[in-house]
Amino acid sequence: MLDYTGKSANKLKEKTLYLLDMDGTIYNENEIFDGTLEFLEEIERRGGQYVFITNNSSKSVEDYVQKVRAMGIKAEYENFYTSGQATAMYLKENYPNQVVYCMGTKSLIKELREAGIEVVTEVDERAGVVLLGFDTENTSEKIRNTCIMLGRDVAYLATNPDLVCPVSFGYIPDCGSMSIMLKNATGKEPFFIGKPEPIMVNCVLKKLNCKREDAVIVGDRLYTDIKTGANAQVDTICVLSGEASMEDILQGEVEPTYIFKSVKEIYEGLTEETEL
Structure with a gap:
C-alpha cells in the first residue's frame, strides 16, 4: 500500500481507529465524495471504528447524525466528537457556573445549554465568558453585541480557528x-478550543481506551487536521x-504522515491484494 508520493502506508492496515474530518474530507457541503461509504465499511470490516472529529460548530451532533445518514452513512451519536462538544467540556472544567455570551448558531447554543451551561445571546453584565462559534446565522446586530461584550473584562474563547468552510461553489468565511473581523474591531483574540488543539483527540482516545499508535487522523487542512496529529502525537493522512x-x-x-488524493x-490501498 503506497500513498500519493510512493511512500509505504502499510501501517494503516493495522490502525483500529480512524479520526475523520468531515468538510472537504468525506463530503463537500451536501455532496458525499466517491468512495466514502466503501471506505467506512472497510474500516468496520477490518474490526476498526471511525469517529468524526469536526471543527464545524454550526451544527449539533444531532444535526450531524441526520445529515450523514441522509447521505447513506451509518452513524450514531457515538460516531461524533465536535468542537461544540469539546467547548462544552472546556467551559465546564475551566469556567464552571459562569454565564457565557455566545455568538453562534441556534444548534450550538442548544447543545451548550443541554450540557448545563447558562448561555445568553444578548448583552448581559453577568457574562464572564464570550464564546465565538462558526455562525452561519450571523447578523450585524450579533456582531455589534459581541463587540460590546468584548469591550468588557471577559474571557474570550472560540470553537475553531478554520478560516474558511468548503461549500458547493468554493468557500465561505469560517x-x-x-x-x-472581531479583532480588527476590538483588538481581542480568542483562545481556540477545536483542532489543532489536541483536546478533541485526547478525549476520544480516552473514551475509547485507544492507544495513540493505533489511531490515525484523516483531514484536508494542514493548520487544523494535520497539526492536531502533531500536537496529539497521532499519525495523519492529508487528503x-x-x-x-x-x-x-x-x-x-x-x-x-501520509498523503492520499482522497478517501x-x-x-483502494486497504483492499489491494498483497503480492506473494
Whole structure:
C-alpha cells in the first residue's frame, strides 16, 4: 500500500481507529465524495471504528447524525466528537457556573445549554465568558453585541480557528475569519478550543481506551487536521480533496504522515491484494 508520493502506508492496515474530518474530507457541503461509504465499511470490516472529529460548530451532533445518514452513512451519536462538544467540556472544567455570551448558531447554543451551561445571546453584565462559534446565522446586530461584550473584562474563547468552510461553489468565511473581523474591531483574540488543539483527540482516545499508535487522523487542512496529529502525537493522512494542495504541503511547516488524493484512494490501498 503506497500513498500519493510512493511512500509505504502499510501501517494503516493495522490502525483500529480512524479520526475523520468531515468538510472537504468525506463530503463537500451536501455532496458525499466517491468512495466514502466503501471506505467506512472497510474500516468496520477490518474490526476498526471511525469517529468524526469536526471543527464545524454550526451544527449539533444531532444535526450531524441526520445529515450523514441522509447521505447513506451509518452513524450514531457515538460516531461524533465536535468542537461544540469539546467547548462544552472546556467551559465546564475551566469556567464552571459562569454565564457565557455566545455568538453562534441556534444548534450550538442548544447543545451548550443541554450540557448545563447558562448561555445568553444578548448583552448581559453577568457574562464572564464570550464564546465565538462558526455562525452561519450571523447578523450585524450579533456582531455589534459581541463587540460590546468584548469591550468588557471577559474571557474570550472560540470553537475553531478554520478560516474558511468548503461549500458547493468554493468557500465561505469560517470561525477563524470571523475572529479576525472581531479583532480588527476590538483588538481581542480568542483562545481556540477545536483542532489543532489536541483536546478533541485526547478525549476520544480516552473514551475509547485507544492507544495513540493505533489511531490515525484523516483531514484536508494542514493548520487544523494535520497539526492536531502533531500536537496529539497521532499519525495523519492529508487528503487532497479539500483545502490543502501538494504545493501547500511542500511549503508547509507541518508534514502529514501520509498523503492520499482522497478517501477512495485510502480504501483502494486497504483492499489491494498483497503480492506473494
